[in-house]
Amino acid sequence: MDWSVISSSIPVYGEAALLTLRIGVIGIIASALVGLLCAAVQSFRIPVLRQIVAVYIELSRNTPLLVQLFFLYFGLPKVGVVWPSEVCAIVGLTFLGGSYMAEAFRSGLDSVHPIQLQSALALGMSTPTAFRHVLAPQAFAIAAPALTANVIFLIKETSVVSVVALPDLVYVAKEQIGTDYDTSEALLLLVAFYLLLLLPISLGANWLERKVRSNAFGS
Amino acid sequence: MPSDLELIFQGSNLGRLLGGLWVSVWIALVSMGASVVLGLPFGVVMTSKNRLVKLLCRCYLEFVRIMPQLVLLFLVFFDLTKVAGLNLSGEFAAVVVFTIWGTAEMGDLVRGSITSIPRHQFETARALGMSPAQVQRHVILPLAVRQLLPQTVNLTTRMIKTTSLVVLIGVVEVLKVAQQIIDANRFQYPSAALWIYGVVFFLYFIVCFPISWLSRRLEARWQIS
Numbered sequence: 001m002d003w004s005v006i007s008s009s010i011p012v013y014g015e016a017a018l019l020t021l022r023i024g025v026i027g028i029i030a031s032a033l034v035g036l037l038c039a040a041v042q043s044f045r046i047p048v049l050r051q052i053v054a055v056y057i058e059l060s061r062n063t064p065l066l067v068q069l070f071f072l073y074f075g076l077p078k079v080g081v082v083w084p085s086e087v088c089a090i091v092g093l094t095f096l097g098g099s100y101m102a103e104a105f106r107s108g109l110d111s112v113h114p115i116q117l118q119s120a121l122a123l124g125m126s127t128p129t130a131f132r133h134v135l136a137p138q139a140f141a142i143a144a145p146a147l148t149a150n151v152i153f154l155i156k157e158t159s160v161v162s163v164v165a166l167p168d169l170v171y172v173a174k175e176q177i178g179t180d181y182d183t184s185e186a187l188l189l190l191v192a193f194y195l196l197l198l199l200p201i202s203l204g205a206n207w208l209e210r211k212v213r214s215n216a217f218g219s
Numbered sequence: 220m221p222s223d224l225e226l227i228f229q230g231s232n233l234g235r236l237l238g239g240l241w242v243s244v245w246i247a248l249v250s251m252g253a254s255v256v257l258g259l260p261f262g263v264v265m266t267s268k269n270r271l272v273k274l275l276c277r278c279y280l281e282f283v284r285i286m287p288q289l290v291l292l293f294l295v296f297f298d299l300t301k302v303a304g305l306n307l308s309g310e311f312a313a314v315v316v317f318t319i320w321g322t323a324e325m326g327d328l329v330r331g332s333i334t335s336i337p338r339h340q341f342e343t344a345r346a347l348g349m350s351p352a353q354v355q356r357h358v359i360l361p362l363a364v365r366q367l368l369p370q371t372v373n374l375t376t377r378m379i380k381t382t383s384l385v386v387l388i389g390v391v392e393v394l395k396v397a398q399q400i401i402d403a404n405r406f407q408y409p410s411a412a413l414w415i416y417g418v419v420f421f422l423y424f425i426v427c428f429p430i431s432w433l434s435r436r437l438e439a440r441w442q443i444s
Contacts, residue, residue, distance in 0.1 A: 062376065062427035063420055064383035070394060071416040074401075078410035152285070159287035160384065170289055183301045187294055191286065198285045 005185045009176065016172040017193045023086065023166070024155040027093030031154060032147075034094060035101025042102070043109050053102070060099035066160050068092045073164040089161040093154060100150045108143030109135075144212045148205030152198060159194075169193050224414045232400050236415075239393035240422050243382040246313050246390075251378050253314070254321025255371065261322055262329020276326070283323040288381050291316045296388045309390035317378060324374055332366040333359075369438035376427045376434070383423070393419055 038053045060068075069092045072083070083091065112135050120130035162171035169190055176186040227233050265276045283291070296312040299305060307315075336359060344354040386394045397415045404411055 058428060058431075059424060062380075062431055063423045064380040066383045066386070067394065067416070067420050067423055070397075071413075071420050075413040075416040078413040156285075156287040159289040160387070163387070170287075170293070173293065177297055183297050187298045190290055190293065194286055194290055202281070202285055 001184055001188070002182065005180075005182050006189060009182075009185070009189060012172055013169065013189050013193050016167055016169045017197060019166065020155070020158050020161075020168045021197060023089050023093065023161060023168070024158050027090050027097060027158070028151055028154050030090065030094040031097025031101045031150070034098030035103075035105050038098060038102035039105035039109060042106055057099040057102060060095055061103075065092060065096045065157050066163065068095055069160065069164055085161075085164045085166045088164045089158070089166055092161075092164075093158065096157065097150065097154045100153065101147070104143045104146035104150055105139075107146060108139035108141075111142045112138045141212045144209050145205075148201075148208060152201055152205065155198060155201065223408045223410045226400070226404055226408045226411050227414065227418055235396050235400070236393055236418065236422065239391065239396035240419075240426065242310070242390065242392040243385060244379055244426060246310060246317065246385060247375070247379040247382040250314050250317035250321050250382070251375050253318040254325045254374075254378075257318065257322040258325025259329055261326035262333065265326055265330040266333050280323045280327060283320050288316070288320055289384050289387060291320060292384060292388055309385060309388045312388060313382065313385045313390060317382060320381075321374065321378060324377075325371070328367060328370045328374065329363075332363045332370075335366065336362050365441040369434045369441065372430060372434040372437065376430045379427055379430075380423070393422065 038057065041049045041053045069088065072092050073085070073088045076083070116134055116138065117130055120134040121127070125133070158168065159170050161168050162174065173186040173190040177183050180186075227236070261276075264272065265280075267273060267276075292313065295316050296307065296309065299312075300307050340358055340362065341354055344358045345351070349357065383392070383394065386392055397419050401411045401415050
């Protein structure tokens with residue numbers, strides 16, 4: 001283990017980690033929006049759209065991100081759809097994440113008993129008020145563990161974006177192994193940077209889960 | 220342009236693609252089998268009350284879960300080979316990594332299904348005069364299996380999707396074969412990439428969809444209400 005190699009490579013890995021984080025964060029926000037939309041379509045049972053959403057969820061959940069990215073990056077340009085690497089990575093991550101987020105939101109909404117809404121309305125609340133103060137907090141508390149698990153899952157999934165020529169952490173590490181043969185140093189940095197990215201999120205998720213639960217059930 | 224789809228049916232192209240798919244499915248099935256065998260006892264160990272045992276299990280589980288599977292693959296494929304002076308094939312490294320990952324996931328499922336069984340199930344069965352062994356055999360085990368089986372089936376689809384990563388450590392599987400077919404026919408079939416990668420996408424779907432469907436059916440059927 002050569003520590004001078006490690007210290008001199010840290011800036012390169014830092015930059016790569018920022019790329020991983022940027023793609024992850026944009027992808028996760030977009031996934032959450034797509035997921036919310038899909039969950040709404042399914043909860044309100046909107047005809048036609050509901051079937052489309054169901055097909056999308058099955059396609060997205062039953063194929064690997066790697067294959068989705070190959071199709072987006074190498075396949076689609078053949079019909080004139082050319083996207084820059086980063087757009088491809090974010091679209092791919094959103095295509096994958098949207099369905100996972102949709103399932104999480106839906107399980108939250110489904111778990112709130114209809115009596116809750118009826119009682120709130122009977123107490124004189126308007127539907128939006130009931131949604132905001134009665135339905136949403138309960139649904140979110142149920143969905144929270146699945147949502148945070150999805151956040152971690154999606155950041156981990158970004159590890160394959162090097163196949164669309166993005167210099168993320170894996171790309172940088174592979175480069176260092178290939179050109180300098182600093183295998184152990186590169187892998188140590190790779191592991192350390194992923195821990196740095198994901199450990200705080202994992203701990204934060206545990207904390208959020210406990211907090212949301214105690215808010216919802218008052219225990 | 221749609222004529223480029225016919226490339227799939229030329230020569231042995233479709234057969235080669237299916238052969239490539241079989242490589243990653245085979246890696247997934249072997250790793251899954253090993254994960255079940257190792258994960259069952261690991262899950263039981265995880266329910267231990269011993270603090271040190273608990274801590275060690277927790278560290279293993281968290282590390283394996285936090286690291287992207289690709290990083291774990293790199294660790295074994297590049298580092299273990301260099302440090303230990305081994306010459307592992309990509310397939311073998313993949314089976315090792317996915318077994319390490321699968322055992323952690325499987326162990327956690329087993330732990331979850333054991334701890335989710337309410338204590339009163341055990342106590343009621345005892346009160347009815349069953350021996351502890353009979354309680355395990357006729358009450359606890361069936362309850363645990365009903366919860367565990369759908370989740371295990373679901374883990375299998377995750378395993379199959381994850382094994383697509385092996386192309387990145389040089390294993391020739393379906394994506395690599397697809398690449399070879401596209402490159403070899405670059406001039407006759409310029410838009411082959413669209414169709415061939417499209418076919419790979421649907422091949423994965425055809426393999427994984429029935430398994431996830433089965434998992435959902437089992438879960439719905441055995442839900443403890």
